[in-house]
Amino acid sequence: MWAIALLVFREVLEAALIVSVVAAATRGVRQRGLFIGGGIALGVVGAALVAWSADWLAAAVSGAGQEVFNAGVLLAAVLMIGWHVVWMSSHGRELSRQMQAMGSAVKAGASSMVMLLAVVALAVLREGSEIVLFLFGMRAGGADHLWAGLSVGVVAGAALGYALYAGLLRIPLRHFFSATNAMLVLLAAGLASTAARYLIQANIVPALGYRLWDSSWLLANGSLPGQAAHVLVGYDAQPAGMQMLFFAATLLLLWSGARWARGHAGAAVAKRALPDGLGQPAQ
Template identity: 80%
Template sequence: MGAVALLVFREVLEAALIVSVVAAATRGVMRRGWFIGGGIALGVFGAVLVALSADLLASAFSGAGQELFNAIVLLAAVLMIGWHVLWMSSHGRELSRQMRELGSAVHSGASSLGLLLAVVALAVLREGSEVVLFLYGMRAGGAGHLWTGLAIGTAAGAALGFALYAGLLRIPMRHFFGVTNGMLVLLAAGLASTAARYLIQADLLPAWGNQLWDSSWLLGNGSVPGQTAHILIGYDAQPAGMQLVFYGLTLFLLWMGARFARRQPSTPTVDGRVVTHPVA
C-alpha cells in the first residue's frame, strides 16, 4: 500500500501543481470553475483510454510510443500556456483594474481561458494515464490495498496543490498577474525541457550531453521538494544538453513575445465588449 500511495501522490502532485497555477492565473474570470472541472474530467477519461491503449502505444514507433505521446502532450501544453502568457502581457493591467473595481466579475479573457484550461486536461491526462498503468500492473501482480493507496496518494497530492493555490491568492492584486505570468513562463519552460527528455529517450533527438551535472546529492528528482521544483521551475538533477536548449529557448521566446505584447495598445472594452471608439 505504501508504494502505491507514494507513486500516486507524486503523479497527483504534478497534476495538482499545474492545476493550482492555472486556477490562480485565471482568478476572477467568470465560469472558470466549469472549465477546470471539465478539464479534470476530460483528463481522467482520456487517461483511462490511454491506459487501455498501452499495448498499441508501446508497439508504435519501435517501442517508443509512450515517450512520443508524452512529448506531444507536453509540447501542446507549452503552446497553450505560451499563448495565455502573451495574451496576459497585453491585457494584464486591464484585468487587474477590473478585479479591483468589479470583484470577481471579470468578463475579459474567455478565449484565452479556454486554451489555458485545456492544459488542465492535458496534465491530468498524462499523469492519470501513468497512474492507471501502474495500478493495472500492480493488480496483475497480486498487490493488495490498491484503493486505499490510491485514496491516500490522491488526497495528499491534492492537498499540497491546494496549499499552493491558497498561497498564490494572498499575493496583492497589483502584483498578482505579474507573479502568476512569471510562474506560467517557468512552468512552460519546464514542460518543454521534460518533452525534450522524452524525445531523447525515444531516440528522436540527440542528447548533446546525457548528464551535464548531477545535483541529486542536494535535491533529488524523486524527492517531494525535487518533484515540486521540477514542475514549478523545470528543475532536473541530471539534465541533458538538449533539455537546457528547450528550456532556454522557451524562456527567451516567451520573454520576447511578452515584451512585444506589452508595447501593443489594448483594445478598449466596455463591460467586456469591444468598442470601436475611445471611451469617454
C-alpha cells in the same frame, strides 16, 4: 499499500501543481471553476482511454509509444500556456482594474480560458494515464490494497496542490498577474525541458550531453522538494544539453512574445487616449 500511495501521490502532485497555477492565474474570472473542472474531467476520461490503448501506442512507435505520447502532451501544453501568457501580457492591466472594481465579474477572453482548460486536461491526462497503467500492472502482479493506496495518494497530492494555490492568492492584486504570468512562463519552460527528456529516451533528438551537472547531493529529483521544483521551474538534478536548450528557447520565446504584447497593448491605449485626429499620420 504505501508504495502505491507514494507513486500515486507523486503523479497527482505534478498534475495538482499545474492545476493550482492555472487556477490562480484565472483568479476572478467568471466560470473558471466550470472550465477547470471540465479540464480535469476530460483528462480523467482521456487517461483511461490512453491506458487501455497502451499496447497499440507501444506498437505504433516501436516500443517508445509512452515517451512519444508524453512528449506530445507536454509540448501541446507549452503552446497553450504560451498563448495564454502572451494574451495576459496585453490584457493583464485591464483585468486588474476590472477585478478591483467588480471582483468576480471579470470577463476574460473565452479563447484564453479554453486554452487553459486544455492545459488542465493535458496535465491530468498525462499523469492519470501513468497512474492507471501502474495500477493495472500492480493488480496483474497480485498487489493488495490498491484502492487504499490510490485514495491516500490522491488526497495527499491534491492537498499540497491546494496549499500552493492558497499561497498564490496571498499575492497583492497589483502584482498578481505579473507573478502568475512569470510562474506560467517557468512552468512552460519546465514542461518543454521534460518533453525533451522524453524525446531523448525515444531516440528522436540527440542528448547533446547526457549529464551537464549533477546536483543530486543538494536536491534529488525523487525528493518531494525536487519533484515540486521539477514541475514548477523545470528543475533536473542531471539535465541533458537538449533539455537546457528546450528550456532556454521556451523562456526566450515567451519573454519576447510577452514583451511585444505589452508594448502593442500600451501603444493601443496611448493611441485611444489622443484627441481625434492627433493619432493620424500627416498627409
